Amino acid sequence: MKNLVMTVAAAATMLFATENITAQETESEVAMTETEVQAPVQDGFEKIETSALPETVTNAVATDKAGSTVEEAYFNEELSVYKLMLKAEGAEAETAYINEEGKWVKIQ
Secondary structure (H helix, E strand, C coil), X not given: CHHHXXXXXXHHHHHHXXXXXHHHHHXXXXXXXXXXXXXXXXXXXXXXXXXXXXXXXXXXXXXXXXXXXXXXXXXXXCCCEXXXXXXXXXXXXXXXXXXXCCCEECCC
């Protein structure tokens, strides 16, 4: 009878000990690294520097989209159209298309 009690006590101790070990292993934090992937441009527009925009385009932005700044600029050589990512304070970013003459166009 004494051996039965000791066996049960030993089994219970081992059970609790293994649960504690398992809990410690699962609590460790895993460091994750985020990677930003830029998809290739498929709409025919290639990124350019905003400083490379023609004066007619920058003047049209200043006049028609007052308070907006050009965050990113792209150019489609085939269409001769610029794709501009405009940002105005307190507003959502806007995508606008403009030709080399400073006229706003719609791209379908």
